[in-house]
Amino acid sequence: MAFGSFGGDVVAVEQPRRSSRAALWLLLPGVVYLAATYLAPLVSLVITSLKTPDLVNFDIGRYLYAFDVQNYVHVFTQYGAIIARSFGYSAMATVFALLISYPLAYFIGVTLRKYPLWQALALILVIAPFFMSFLLRTLAWKAIFADEGPVIHFLQSLSILGPNAHLNGTPTMVIFGLTYNYIPFMALPIYTSLERLDLRLLEAGSDLYANPISTFFRVTVPLSLPGVVSGTLLVFIPATGDYINASPQFLGSTQTAMVGNVISDTYFNLLDYPSSAALSIILMVLILIPVSVYLALTKTEDLL
Amino acid sequence: MAGAFDDSGADLELVGITKRFPGFTAIENLNLTIPAGSFFALLGPSGCGKTTTLRLVAGLETPTAGRILIGGKDVTDSPPHQRPVNTVFQSYALFPHMTVLRNVAFGLSRRGIQDALGRAHEALRLVELDHLAGRRPSQLSGGQQQRVALARAIVNRPALLLLDEPLGALDLKLRRQMQLELKTIQDEVGLTFLHVTHDQEEAMTMADTVAVMNKGRIEQMGAPEELYELPKTSFVANFLGQSNLFTGQVVSSSALSIVVSAAGTTLEVPRERAERHAGTVTIGVRPEKLTLLVEKPAPAAGTNVLGPGIVSDVSFSGVSTQYLVEVPGAGTITVFAQNMVFGPVVNRGSEVWVSWAVGHGFGLGDDQEAELRFTPDDDTQSIATQRRAALEAELEA
């Protein structure tokens, strides 16, 4: 469900299922490919995360195969705060994205239903950011919120911000960037759910003495829950691992580093591959735990 | 086969065909010969194996055991595209991405036949749809799609044309029209038709030979009148029209008839109309052969009488009226009476006797069953569903 809820109502036809060698030949290339390029790298990460520096022939970026659990202890003590910050930023961005996207999705899926042309246009506007380079979009915000940019000047003229105020490099800006970048991921699945909502149910709700507010919370919201679940996952997972928004080159600063920044820094700058790998494994596990709990709670089993 | 048309239909011979799907047997040792040029109907309830039989002939399934011969040639191991057989599918299965014309010409082009498009136009003229040749199937009505499916099959002049409940999706009026059209086309092109249906009326009006199939085997085969007048099993007696059945011991028999003790009296059946002549037998009579009497008749030779009974239900259906009569010891008897007079002959609660001429009775070869042996659906899709369930069970085990 989660990722497939964008599906649309394709009418599935009952299919004869055969058990055959042909299935093997169809599956084999793709599965082998994924095993080699997805599963094997995960194993590689585990192996790398347990490597130890070569103390005899010491060289930066040179490590020996070992079983060095110290790497995990090291990254936890060293970067524990950053890991926590990543989840904090990501959770906040997810909540903001949900609060912002729900009314928008409702507007497109329900209010605009009577006007197909406007509905199509609004949908195109929601997906439009997908087609503009992610990096350029984020750089555009950086320019707009720059110290000598229009927003700061405006806010300073209203005396909301002091003369030496910054926006870029602050946690607010990073969360803003994450929220902005992931709003469409939240809005589209919710839209898909609301679009399928039978408006007669709302009429039935008011017929059964529910006022508009309780109809909304007792009928509309529960029926759009699959979309909310999908949207939440689609925002939370990538936002936690994101390192563009939080990077000093974009909307963040060294004080806003997220786990993705650390993974990339330890990998590219320190060539500390074991730490980078250990952080990746930790990130993956820490994401899979809440995601599984969330899926179990919302009883959404069909992931695809 | 390629490149040549068959001038006439060919015999179809099924020899000892068995088809097992994981978990259930669809067909058990089926032997069947369909003579060239005939219009043969396989009639049966859902789940009887008729669609599987058709798919075996088309080559879309492989038999577990047995041989399939078309025109004397063994095609058991030939893939579908190498068999001189074409099918009109239940769902029509028109190619949605091709025009009507391309659909009809498809088979001809695959076989490399010259002037495929010209012949396709010809076939479309036969089903009176040539003016829609440029349309897509989705732009046609159900009846038109059905005719395109038919044209797409017959344009290949197959030795054998398979019809998989092709009229099932049509409304009654269109259905009658198509039945007539099919029959006309068969007369014109002289192909062998194998028609699978669960609609007894359709089978009886169209086919010259009907085989009633149940639970993977053929119960009885013959001309429609023959099947109706002289059913040999309780399944046929009940599936093809309605029957009143009585089971009892044979108490006496002569060269001409047997007498059975049943329903609290003795009933006589002509010997040549009975399958079994001793022991426990089930005899029957069609509801329209029965006469309702308001007074106990004098015993007469050549007549069976049951009664007295109480009329429990009267339902008027235009041409005839159906009476249900509760006769102690005989159960509920159904009587169809022509509406010769205005209003019912008798009313609910009346005491009546029921009689029929001995010559109208029949004796079955098996014992009466409590109810019809209906099992779930048997169209192409349900077979797939059943098979999936079976496979799933197998995998989970």
Add this chain to the structure above:
Amino acid sequence: MTMQEAAVLGRVEESRSAGRPRGPRRNWGVVVYSILILAILLIPIVYTIVFSFNIPARTNSTWRGFSVDNWINIFADPRVVAAFGTSILVGVTATLVAAALGTAIAIALVRFRFRFRTGLTVLLFLPMATPEVVLGSGLGSQLLNLGIDTGLPTIIVAHIMFCISFVVITVRARVASLDPAIEEAGRDLYASPAQVWWRITFPMLLPGIVAAGLLSFALSFDDFIITAFVSGSAETFPKYIYTAAVRAIPAQANVFASIIFLLAIILVVVQQVNAGARRRRYAREG
């Protein structure tokens, strides 16, 4: 487009519903609010396109005035052109391979029964649920452990990997809506198995495969995070922007991004118009 964007786009367009009863009373608050949000969503896009028309200078961070020079001298910066070319090459190659592998899996998933079905579903789902930085550092570590040099081929290998799952979801819906009887009709009408595939199955799956291909291309074209770990010295368009962001991004980058954006929007609009026409036709003919 990033990976998650592709996940969202997957099949959104087909879920549009037909006429239903009168909706709830219009809430002007929601209308105004939504228009505002849509406007905010567009700000960075408009900004990027507007700055592609800036008067050329060493940097493109301040507005100096309108000019079409950057569009005329689109090939002025060889590094931008090379990076753009690399991204197109990677996108096309990865899309073709992923489309082939993914379509085969989609067909097998719908049409065949096999063991480890659940396992396969999880395997297909996981790459989409894994943060890109993990996918990237994983592939990077593996290449490092195996001593394989990173470069253009490894970028393509990585992009194929994250495209496959999206192809599978998109094409699978299409396969599931295909009536098997139609292919049986083909076999019945003298088409060999190869002819059935090329003349019937493939054309009927094509819209789904094309949609999956566009999706794959879009997400390959915009990927930066995974590419960073496996690209070595090769430079894709996003990688170029990332590197150049430290100094100054030439306006030509905005021009290329705008071109891709406009092409994609045109494609989406055409598709919407077609779908609308199709819906109207079905509505008319019942």
